[in-house]
Amino acid sequence: MQPPRSLIVTIVALFFIWGGLTSLNDVLIPKLKGLFALSYTEAMLTQFAFFTAYFIVSLPAGVLIARVGYVKGIVIGLVTMALGCLLFMPASTLGVYAMFLGALFVLAAGITILQVAANPLIAQLGSASTSHSRLTLAQAFNSLGTTVFPPLGAMLILGSTPGADDSTDVSIVGETYVAMALVLAAIAAFFWIRHRRLSLHGSETITLGGALPMLRRPRLGFGVAAIFVYVGAEVSIGSGLINYLTQPNVLGVSERTAGGLIAFYWGGAMLGRFLGAYLLTRFNPGSVLASFAGGAVLLVSLSGLSQGWLAGYALLAVGLMNSIMFPTIFSLSVEGLGLRTPQGSGLLCMAIVGGALVPLLYDAVADATSLSTALVVPTICYLLICGYGWWARQPAADLT
Numbered sequence: 001m002q003p004p005r006s007l008i009v010t011i012v013a014l015f016f017i018w019g020g021l022t023s024l025n026d027v028l029i030p031k032l033k034g035l036f037a038l039s040y041t042e043a044m045l046t047q048f049a050f051f052t053a054y055f056i057v058s059l060p061a062g063v064l065i066a067r068v069g070y071v072k073g074i075v076i077g078l079v080t081m082a083l084g085c086l087l088f089m090p091a092s093t094l095g096v097y098a099m100f101l102g103a104l105f106v107l108a109a110g111i112t113i114l115q116v117a118a119n120p121l122i123a124q125l126g127s128a129s130t131s132h133s134r135l136t137l138a139q140a141f142n143s144l145g146t147t148v149f150p151p152l153g154a155m156l157i158l159g160s161t162p163g164a165d166d167s168t169d170v171s172i173v174g175e176t177y178v179a180m181a182l183v184l185a186a187i188a189a190f191f192w193i194r195h196r197r198l199s200l201h202g203s204e205t206i207t208l209g210g211a212l213p214m215l216r217r218p219r220l221g222f223g224v225a226a227i228f229v230y231v232g233a234e235v236s237i238g239s240g241l242i243n244y245l246t247q248p249n250v251l252g253v254s255e256r257t258a259g260g261l262i263a264f265y266w267g268g269a270m271l272g273r274f275l276g277a278y279l280l281t282r283f284n285p286g287s288v289l290a291s292f293a294g295g296a297v298l299l300v301s302l303s304g305l306s307q308g309w310l311a312g313y314a315l316l317a318v319g320l321m322n323s324i325m326f327p328t329i330f331s332l333s334v335e336g337l338g339l340r341t342p343q344g345s346g347l348l349c350m351a352i353v354g355g356a357l358v359p360l361l362y363d364a365v366a367d368a369t370s371l372s373t374a375l376v377v378p379t380i381c382y383l384l385i386c387g388y389g390w391w392a393r394q395p396a397a398d399l400t
Contacts, residue, residue, distance in 0.1 A: 008122070010190075010191060010194070011074075011118050011121060011122055011138070012122070012138050012141050013141070013187075014074065014078075014114060014118055014187075015118065015122075015138050015139060015141045015142040015145070016141045016142060016144055016145040017145060017183075017184070017187070018081075018111045018114055018115065018142065018145070019141075019142035019143060019144070019145030019146045019149075019266075020145030020146060020148060020149030021081070021107065021111065021145075021149070021180065022050075022111065022146065023145065023146035023149050023150050023153075023238070023262070023266055024149050024150065024153045024157075025046055025047060025050060025104070025239065026150060026238050026239050026241065026242065026259075026262055027150055027153035027154050027157050027242075027259050027262075028046060028153075028157065028173070029043050029044070029046050029047070029239055029242070030043075030242045030243065030255050030259075031157050031173065032046060032097065032100060035170060036097045038097075039367060040240075040243070040363040040366055040367050041360065041363045041364055041367055043363075044239065044359050044360055044362075044363045045101060046100070046101065046104055047235055047239055047355060047356060047359050048356040048357075048359070048360060049101035049102070049104045049105045049108075049356075050104045050105065050107070050108040050355070050356070051108065051231070051235065051352055051353050051354070051355035051356035051357075052105065052108075052353060052356045053105050053106075053108035053109040053111075053112055054108065054112050054115075054349055054350060054351075054352035054353050054355070054356075055350050055352075055353030055356070056109075057108075057109045057112040057113065058112055058116055058346045058347070058348075058349035058350035058352070059346045059347070059350055060346075061073070061077075061112055061113045061116040061117075061346055061349070062116055062342045062343050062345060062346025062347075062349075063342075063346070064076070064113070065113070065116055065117045065342050065345075066342040066343070070117045070118075070120075070121045071191070073113060073114075073116070073117040074113075074114055074117045074118060074191060075188050075191055075192045076113055077110045077111065077112070077113030077114035077115075077117065078110065078114065078184050078185075078187055078188035078191065079110070079184075079185070079188050080106065080107075080109055080110030080113060081107055081110030081111060081114070081181075081184050082110070082181040082182075082184040082185045082188065083106055083110070083181075084103055084104070084105075084106035084107025084108070084109070084110055085103075085107060085177040085178060085180045085181035085184065086177075086178060086181045087099070087102065087103035087106055087107075088100070088103045088173060088174045088176075088177035088178065089174040089175075089177070089178050091103050091174065092170045092171050092173050092174025092175075093171070093174065095170050100173075103177070112349055112352070115345075115349050115352075116342070116345050116346050116349045117345075118138075119135065119327075119330055119345055119348075119349075120334060120341045120342060120344075120345040122134060122135055122138045133276075133277045133278075133280040133281045134277075135327040135330060135331050136273050136276045136277045136280055136323075136324055136327040136328065137273065137274070137277040138327070139273050139323075139326060139327040140270055140273030140274045140276075140277065140323075141270075142273075143266055143267070143269040143270030143272075143273055143323065144270050146266035146269065146270070147263050147266040147267040147269075147270050148263075150259060150260070150262040150263055150266065151259065151260045151262075151263050153176070153259070154255075154256055154259030154260055154262075155256075156172065156176050157172060157173055157176060212347075214337075214340065214343055214344060214347060215347065219332070219333060219335065219336070219392065220333050220334070220337070220344055220347065220348075222333075222388055222391065222392070223329055223330070223332060223333025223334075223348060223388070223392075224333070224347050224348055224350070224351040225351070225384070225388070226329045226333075226384065226385050226388040227326070227329055227330070227333075227348050227351040227352060227354065228351040228352075228353070228354035228358075229354055229358065229380075229381035229382075229384050229385060230322075230325050230326060230329060230354070230381065230385055231326070231351070231352045231354040231355040231358075232354035232355055232357065232358020232359065232362075232377075232378075232381055233296075233322075233358065233377075233378035233381035233382055233385075234322050234325075234355070234378075235354075235355040235358070235359050236358055236359045236362035236363075236374075236377060236378050237265070237300070237315060237318055237375075237378055238262070238265060238266075239359055240359075240362065240363070240366070240371060240374075241258065241261070241262050241265060241315070241316070242255055242258040242259055242262070243371060244312070244315065244371050245258040245261055245312050246258050247371065249307045249308070249311075250307065250308065250311050250312045251308075251309065251312040261312075261316065264313075264316045264317075264319065265315075265316045265318070265319035266319055267319065268316070268317060268318075268319030268320035268321075268322075268323065269319040269320065269322050269323045270323070271320065271323070272292075272319070272320040272321070272322070272323025272324060273323045273324060273327070275323070276288065276292075276323055276324035276327075276328075279324075280324065280328065284393050285328050285331070285332060285389075285392075286332065286389045286390065286391070286392040286393035286394075287389065287390070287393055288324060288328065288389070289324065289325065289328045289329065289332070289385065289386075289388070289389030289392070290386045290387075290389030290390040291389075292321045292322075292323065292324055292325060292389075293321070293325065293382045293383075293385040293386035293389060294382075294386050295320075295321040296318050296321035296322065296378075296382040296385075297379055297382045297383055297386065299314050299315070299317050299318045299321060300314075300315065300318055300375050300378055300379045300382065301375075301379055302314045303315040303318075303372075303375060304372045304373070304375035304376070304379070305372075311372070315375075318378075321382075325385060328389070329348075329385070329388065329389075330345075330348055332392045333348055334348070335395065358377065358378075358381065361377055362374050362377045362378070365377060
């Protein structure tokens with residue numbers, strides 16, 4: 001059965017939404033850091049709570065989706081996301097940092113289920129030869145969300161009312177996320193009513209125990225490692241951008257202005273993905289991945305070794321290099337998996353926990369030295385991705 005065009009459009013819209021919600025963490029971090037007087041490392045626990053959900057939930061999500069189907073899995077993910085957003089209200093009312101971390105974990109659990117379902121689904125809705133390009137194009141709309149949400153979030157969350165106290169600032173955070181919960185619930189209802197009759201799933205025999213042995217397949221195993229370091233590098237840079245750009249020796253701007261500039265980081269990723277969707281139909285995906293990762297190494301190194309506008313805008317430009325990395329690594333990794341694609345997707349999404357662990361290392365180095373010195377962490381990550389892209393230039397064999 002050929003899926004309707006409306007299904008593809010709706011799934012692409014989901015990429016936009018979860019990208020935007022994920023990027024709001026970059027605005028939330030400096031807000032919570034100021035409200036609760038946190039160190040860089042303590043503030044980064046927001047990303048730790050968020051991305052740890054990927055590690056814990058991804059494999060069970062792969063099993064769930066294989067059994068109930070992609071569409072029902074997407075609805076479950078949306079409902080879970082809405083619940084996570086609603087939890088921001090009691091966290092704001094009580095003003096407890098740990099409750100914010102719990103709300104972020106639940107929100108991320110929903111996004112994890114959504115990703116495990118949507119990434120392989122969009123890759124399968126068409127020819128296998130163009131799956132790299134198709135997933136990259138869908139991820140471009142994910143980047144559109146990460147471009148649009150931060151400046152809006154900066155106005156709502158960082159743009160405090162003159163004379164407001166801390167309790168008012170905290171309530172603004174809760175109200176913002178509750179509004180998002182209502183939107184997510186409406187989308188879940190629409191998706192369920194419109195597409196509930198579709199049966200799009202992989203295999204009904206998938207188990208948790210059968211997933212981990214698949215890491216012995218080099219194409220997938222190395223891909224999982226590449227996703228780990230990629231998300232870690234992207235989150236480290238994105239989460240630290242406001243603090244980095246506000247430094248007197250970089251741009252010296254206000255937090256609100258820096259929050260708006262984050263749009264250039266995620267906007268570069270969006271433009272790069274639209275461009276990458278074309279390039280991946282013309283050139284070898286592995287070679288394209290290696291080239292973009294090499295560009296990221298050069299830009300991050302240039303930023304760390306310079307000052308002023310050059311340091312600031314070189315780091316913002318890394319978003320352009322990030323653009324094709326996740327979708328290309330993902331599609332290269334699941335090549336040839338066939339009916340076991342949901343398991344492979346679960347393993348790859350589990351590796352997104354890199355967004356929890358690598359930023360902690362980044363901020364530990366920043367606390368001990370400086371934010372500029374800490375850029376050595378994402379530099380190493382991009383070097384490893386460059387190596388994976390070069391190694392994965394050859395087509396993958398089918399899983400037997």
